[in-house]
Amino acid sequence: MGRAARSNPPPADGGGLLRAISLRPGADLDGFRAAARRLVAAGIPPERVTWQEDGATDLFGVDVGGEAPPLSLPPGVGDLVRMVVPHRDPERYALLYALIWRVLHGERRLLEVGSDPLVHRLERMRKAIARDLHKMHAFLRFRRAEGELERFVAWFEPDHYILEAAAPFFVDRFRALHWSILTPEGSAHWDGSGLTYGPPGRREDAPASDGFEAGWRDYYESTFNPARTNLRAMRSEMPKKYWRNLPETAAIPDLVRSAASRTEAMIEREPQMPVKRNPARAVAAMADDAPGSLEELNAVIRRSEPLVPGATQAVLGEGPVGATIAFVGEQPGDQEDRQGRPFVGPAGQLLMRAMGEAGLMRPEVYLTNAVKHFKFEERGKRRIHQKPTAGEVSHYRWWLDRELDFVAPRLVVALGATAVLALTGKAIPITRARGPAGFEKPYRGFITVHPSYLLRLPDEAKDDAYGAFVEDLRRVKALAEELAG
Amino acid sequence: MDESLAKKLRILADAAKYDASCSSSGAPKRKAGAGELGSTTGVGICHAYTPDGRCISLLKILLTNYCLFDCAYCINRRSSNVRRAKFSVDEVVTLTVEFYKRNYIEGLFLSSGIIKSPDHTMELLTRVAKDLRRKHGFRGYIHLKSIPEASPWLIEEAGLYADRLSINLELPTEASLERLAPEKDGAAIQGAMAQIGERIHEAKAERRRFSPAGQSTQVIVGADATTDEALIRKSAHLYGSYNLKRVYYSAFSPIPEGSTILPLKSPPLQREHRLYQGDWLIRYYEFSADDVADATDGGMFALDIDPKLAWALKNRDRFPVDVNRAEREALLRVPGLGARAVDKIVKARRHTRLRLDDVARLTSGLKRARPFLIAEDYRPTGLTDCLDLRSRLAEPAQQMSLF
Numbered sequence: 001m002g003r004a005a006r007s008n009p010p011p012a013d014g015g016g017l018l019r020a021i022s023l024r025p026g027a028d029l030d031g032f033r034a035a036a037r038r039l040v041a042a043g044i045p046p047e048r049v050t051w052q053e054d055g056a057t058d059l060f061g062v063d064v065g066g067e068a069p070p071l072s073l074p075p076g077v078g079d080l081v082r083m084v085v086p087h088r089d090p091e092r093y094a095l096l097y098a099l100i101w102r103v104l105h106g107e108r109r110l111l112e113v114g115s116d117p118l119v120h121r122l123e124r125m126r127k128a129i130a131r132d133l134h135k136m137h138a139f140l141r142f143r144r145a146e147g148e149l150e151r152f153v154a155w156f157e158p159d160h161y162i163l164e165a166a167a168p169f170f171v172d173r174f175r176a177l178h179w180s181i182l183t184p185e186g187s188a189h190w191d192g193s194g195l196t197y198g199p200p201g202r203r204e205d206a207p208a209s210d211g212f213e214a215g216w217r218d219y220y221e222s223t224f225n226p227a228r229t230n231l232r233a234m235r236s237e238m239p240k241k242y243w244r245n246l247p248e249t250a251a252i253p254d255l256v257r258s259a260a261s262r263t264e265a266m267i268e269r270e271p272q273m274p275v276k277r278n279p280a281r282a283v284a285a286m287a288d289d290a291p292g293s294l295e296e297l298n299a300v301i302r303r304s305e306p307l308v309p310g311a312t313q314a315v316l317g318e319g320p321v322g323a324t325i326a327f328v329g330e331q332p333g334d335q336e337d338r339q340g341r342p343f344v345g346p347a348g349q350l351l352m353r354a355m356g357e358a359g360l361m362r363p364e365v366y367l368t369n370a371v372k373h374f375k376f377e378e379r380g381k382r383r384i385h386q387k388p389t390a391g392e393v394s395h396y397r398w399w400l401d402r403e404l405d406f407v408a409p410r411l412v413v414a415l416g417a418t419a420v421l422a423l424t425g426k427a428i429p430i431t432r433a434r435g436p437a438g439f440e441k442p443y444r445g446f447i448t449v450h451p452s453y454l455l456r457l458p459d460e461a462k463d464d465a466y467g468a469f470v471e472d473l474r475r476v477k478a479l480a481e482e483l484a485g
Numbered sequence: 486m487d488e489s490l491a492k493k494l495r496i497l498a499d500a501a502k503y504d505a506s507c508s509s510s511g512a513p514k515r516k517a518g519a520g521e522l523g524s525t526t527g528v529g530i531c532h533a534y535t536p537d538g539r540c541i542s543l544l545k546i547l548l549t550n551y552c553l554f555d556c557a558y559c560i561n562r563r564s565s566n567v568r569r570a571k572f573s574v575d576e577v578v579t580l581t582v583e584f585y586k587r588n589y590i591e592g593l594f595l596s597s598g599i600i601k602s603p604d605h606t607m608e609l610l611t612r613v614a615k616d617l618r619r620k621h622g623f624r625g626y627i628h629l630k631s632i633p634e635a636s637p638w639l640i641e642e643a644g645l646y647a648d649r650l651s652i653n654l655e656l657p658t659e660a661s662l663e664r665l666a667p668e669k670d671g672a673a674i675q676g677a678m679a680q681i682g683e684r685i686h687e688a689k690a691e692r693r694r695f696s697p698a699g700q701s702t703q704v705i706v707g708a709d710a711t712t713d714e715a716l717i718r719k720s721a722h723l724y725g726s727y728n729l730k731r732v733y734y735s736a737f738s739p740i741p742e743g744s745t746i747l748p749l750k751s752p753p754l755q756r757e758h759r760l761y762q763g764d765w766l767i768r769y770y771e772f773s774a775d776d777v778a779d780a781t782d783g784g785m786f787a788l789d790i791d792p793k794l795a796w797a798l799k800n801r802d803r804f805p806v807d808v809n810r811a812e813r814e815a816l817l818r819v820p821g822l823g824a825r826a827v828d829k830i831v832k833a834r835r836h837t838r839l840r841l842d843d844v845a846r847l848t849s850g851l852k853r854a855r856p857f858l859i860a861e862d863y864r865p866t867g868l869t870d871c872l873d874l875r876s877r878l879a880e881p882a883q884q885m886s887l888f
Contacts, residue, residue, distance in 0.1 A: 113836045114829040115843030138530045142587045152586065172516040173524040176622070177586060212583050215486040215494055219584075222498035223545060224535035227738045228754060233538025237531065248533055255536050266739045290604065290636055304642065391687035391695075398637040 019044055022052045023093065026185060027086035027161035032093055036100055037068035046101050051093040076111045077103055083126045086161040095122055132159045136166045139242050142179060143210035152179040155206040156245060163188055164197065171195055182206055213247045220248035226259035227266070294321055294406040297399065306373035307395050312337050317368030317403055324480045326366040326409035326443075327351070328400065330418040330450055334383050337374035342367045347452035351415075354451070354466065358473035366407050370422035371396045393422050404443070410483040412443050413476055416450025434472070436479065444483060448472040486583075494580065496570040500550035500561050501596055503740070504653070504703060505733040507531075509542040509591035509626040511698030512648040516624070523585060523592070523625030525648070530591055543594040543628060544584055548572055548609055552598030556666035557744040558655065558708045558737060561598050565742040571600070577613045582621055592626030592648075593617070599632065607635035607643065614646035626698075633677035634670070640680060644688075644695040649730070650681050651701045657719045661709040665746065678702070682727035699730035706760060707737040707752030712784030714777075717763045721774035724767065734760040759786035766792060769824050770817045789879040794820040797857055798875055807859040808839050819857045820878075821850025853878055 019039065023031040039049060081096050089095075099118060103110050113119055135158075142152035152174070158166070163181070167188045170181065174190070181188045182201025189196050243249040291297040298316045306314075315332035318341060327343075335345030343351055352362055370393055376383040388396075400422055404412060414420045414437075420428050423439050430449055439445035449472075454465050509529035516524045531540035549571035550561040560567055572580075581593045595613055597606050610629050617623040629647040631640050644650055652674055656662045659671050681700045688695030702723065704716060720732040736757035737748070763786060766772035770793070780786065780796035787795055797804060797820045806815045808830055816827045826848035833839060833847065841863040845851045856865045856874055871877075 109836060112832045115833045115837065115839060115846045117846070120846040134530070138532050140588055144587075154588070169524075169526075173588075174522070174586070175517040176520050176522050210587065212486050212587060215491050215580070216584060216587070216589050218491050218495050219498050219544065219546075220533060220535060220541065222495045223502045223541060225502055225537050225539075225738060227751065228537040228539070228736075230538035230754075231536055234534040234536050237538070237540065238534040246533065252536055259536065263739065266741050266743070269741070269743070300636075300638070304638070307641075307645075389687075389691045389693075391684065391691045391693060394684065394687060395638075395641050398641070 017048070019049045020052060021049060021093070022054055024055050025053045027164065028053070029082060029085045032081070032085055032096070034068075035093075036097055037071055039097065040071055040100065040104060041068040046094065046098040049094065049097060051090075051097075053090065071100065071104065073100065073103060074108055074111070080111065080122060080126055083129050083165075084122055086129055086165055087125045088160050089125060092125065095125075129160055129162065129165075132162050133166050133169075135242065136162060137169050139238070139246055140170075140181065141245065141247060142174075143207040143213075145207050149178060152177055153182065153206045154179070155182050155201065155203045157184060161185060167195060167197075210247075217248050217251050221251050221255060224255055226255070226262040229256065229259045231256065291402065294403065297402055297406065301372055301399055306375070307392055308373070308375045310376060311373035313340050314372045315340055315342050315369065315374070316372070317366060317407070318342055319363070319366030319368075319407070321366075321407050323364065323366040323407060324410045324484050325360070325364075325413060325476060326368065326404060326407055326411070327413045327415055328419040328423060329367070329369045329415045330452075331369050331371035331385075331388055332374045333385055333452075334374065334376070337383075342369055346455060347450065350454060350466075351451040354470045354473055357470045358477055360473060360477055366409060368400070368403060370400055370419050372399065388418060390421065390427070393418060394425075397422050397425075404441075409443050411446060411476065411480045412439065412441070413446045413448065414439075415448060416453065419450070420447055435475070444479070446472075446476050446479065448476075490576060490580070493570040493572055493576070494546070496568050497547045497550060497572060498545065500567070500598075501545045501547045501594075503560065503735065503738065504545065504594075504596060504630075505539075505735040506628070506651065506701055506703060506731070507540055507542045507545055507594065508701075508731065509628075509648075511730055512626055513697050517622075518624075521622035521624050522582065523623050525591075525624070525626055529626070532589055532591065541589075542591045543626060544581055544590045544592070545594040546572070546577070546580075546596075548577060548595060548597035548606070548613070549600055550598050551600045554599055554666070554668045556655070556669065557746050558665055558705055558740075560740040560742060562744070564744075567742055574609060574612050574616060578616050578621065581613075581617060581625075582623065585623070585625055590625075592623075592628070594628040594630075596630035597632075599634070603632045603634035604636050604639060607632045607639040611639060611643045611646065614643065618646050628698075631677060631681065633674045637677075637680055640677060641684065644681065644684060647696055649698040649701060650696045651703070652677050652681070653703045654719075654723075655703065655705050656709060657704050657711045657716055658709070661711065665708065678723075678727045678729075682729070686728065700727070701729060701731040701733065703733040703735055705737050706734050706757055708747060712781070713756070713760060713763065713786045714781050714784040716760060717767070717777050718774045720764055721767055721777075732764060734764070753788060755788045756786070759788065759792060762786075763792045766796075771814055772796075790875065791820070793818070794853060794878060804857040805859045805865050806857060808844055809834050809859075809861060819854050821853030821855075821857075822848055823850065826850070 021035045023035070077100065084092055084096055095118065099110065099122060110116065111119060114123065136156060140154045140156045142154045145151045145153050163183050163186050167181065170179065171190055176192070178192055179190050182205055184200050187198040187201045189198060291300055301314050301316060304314065315336050329343065332342060333345040333347065336342055342348070355362065371388045375386045375388055377386050412423065414423050417427065417430055420430070420433065423445065430447060433447045435447065437445040437447045449469060454462060454469060457465055510527065512525040512527065514525060514527050529542055531542050533541040535541065550567065551569050551571060552561045552563055555562045555564050577595065584590045585592070595610055597610055599606050614627050614629055617627065627647045628649040628651065629643050631643060631650045631652050633652050640650070654674060656665055662669055662671050678700065681696065684695050685699060706716065716734070723729045723732055734757050736752050736754050738751050763777045763780065766777050767774065776796060777792060779799060780792040786792050797818065803818065806819055808816065813827060813831055816822055816830060817824065829847045830839065830844070833843070838861040841860045844860055848854065
């Protein structure tokens, strides 16, 4: 594309007269859109249009009145128009119409040519609006109005006609409050459910003070570091024109005046002997802070909330501290969640049966889960178990590690893939790793299936799988005796 | 606001101001639902600027400035004679909500001295965030400074409510840490950073919420002898290994009640500025840590020219670069051309041949860029090799002064 493409002859218009378009004062987006459509439809080039903001009746003329079809503009142009229309520059409509004209006459991708003088100028105007909006969002200060109802009012003076463009931000942010924003050009009001626009306000219409302003000024003063005074940086970001509506800026002259002497005083002051007693004991006590026993750890776990909301309670491990064998399952199920004990549901009962056949007794072993809370999906009245994600397993892993430190078993049996993940940090397929394992921990490891896996198998496969599981538990018992021996 | 609360606020804001970070960026965009308060915009908003030119975006306070630690660079170390105060959880919540309703702030940045124990302190910090979210439907920004010595599950919980977690490295080397912050444990700090980094990564993959705006850290510049090169290499490592969002460089600044083992003079603020520029080269300009090291002189950035210009002056054979033909990577190396200007150049040149005037409309740094680029109507004849190029481009010798 290039300058040559622009020589497409514009459609003929109805004469060589200047067209005067009259728009509402302020940001008249609808008026501009309608006018641009009609001008394009009539083939009137930008150099034959003048734009006025007097709110007078449309002087467009009789030849091309009425509605015109919407313009087909590439993405970006519409956004630019919307952004630039609130600009105070009286030339904005002419510039935007010139842009639209060129885009529709051979330069469809004109906006990509940031070096074009027209695009460059409009881009600067767009930036000015973006900055004005940003500063309004940043520097507007609400004051609480008198009265029972919590209602806030702000007075603000933007550079451009941006009230309507700026208001949605405040709705999104202060939806629960009632508020009004007053500007010299108009006002916006939010009553908790609807946004309305009204006539211009006056500074005196906003409350003269607010109960938290002194505190805010205290904060502003205290957070300032006199050793880094840099007024140029402050003024470029917070130009003086905003100061009169910012309560905190009243503090600036004093802060600046005293900054040098405060800094000098800091440097000249001799380092002083600390007056505080030596807190060696307190520091030593800090080391004892982490839970010192299984009971203390369990108290922490019991207090904590489930990572995924829903569980009734945390299900803690169960069994004697110092047990030779610890079993680690996946997470509590429906029954465990109700009763607050591990391995009491159908899978737990199956585990007990298999342990019995292998010669292991529940009271002698330690039983726990990788994840301490039941995670489920509700289907009708049933709570369907959901497998914990890797991230959830990591979240709970710290507790499991600490728990096993306290119980100090010789052998830890990982029941299923989740337990293996929790104990090793790695996803390892059970079928390949089944049997004795090193977990790089102070105890030996053993990997087998989770009993719930047996429950899900088809009947014809159940017996063999159950037999293999019992066989695993016999090996666990033998290994444990060897380790204890 | 009653006077006792105001007094605490003055003490605990003063105590928190040495943390450079005040950013409220990076959180996913949120809007207040019915009955809720607050939103996040993604980029963050600076609601005010203090006369030090720094932005106030968040209510940046300590829960308490009582502390058991004795870090020499810190005004709140236990052996300092500063005035002490402690907020209750409710007081912090009230201040945050009331300041927020008046549009003073984007949210809260809460840190604390270590009282009683790291776990106890971390639990209090988390409770503030949890109460804000649960009891007040607060949807604004929350940045919690994590306590690396606290139990790992407490950091897990904090990440559920905070938008950003950070742990300050403060001192870039083990030796400095040992000398200036004897109670701190470098391994614990990096361990906790790794935990946070890992968890952020997992949560993103599983679409769960955990510190969605990432983690950041701060290092103090000028309290020890670490060079700029070493600092930048450390940062490159942190960005790479822990997926940090930001490293803040805080020029060591004199503090009331200074310790005797600190340097008497603070480093020029310009040094801090150059470090940020070097950091940007890594994050946005595709420079490696070695490239940035190449921009230093004996490990330190020059104060009178920016690191990108310093690199270009040392690598003159790579210039001039043709704005109408060069790859994006080569354009990014041109002093004076920002990443955005480069993107605009690449876009515009698809449609037109760029002349020097055109380039001037796409960047505000043409003066510095000129000797290093070729345009349709312009070649820097001999300028690139000119011996006094450095002094021509250097900023006037004024050191940003303290006073």
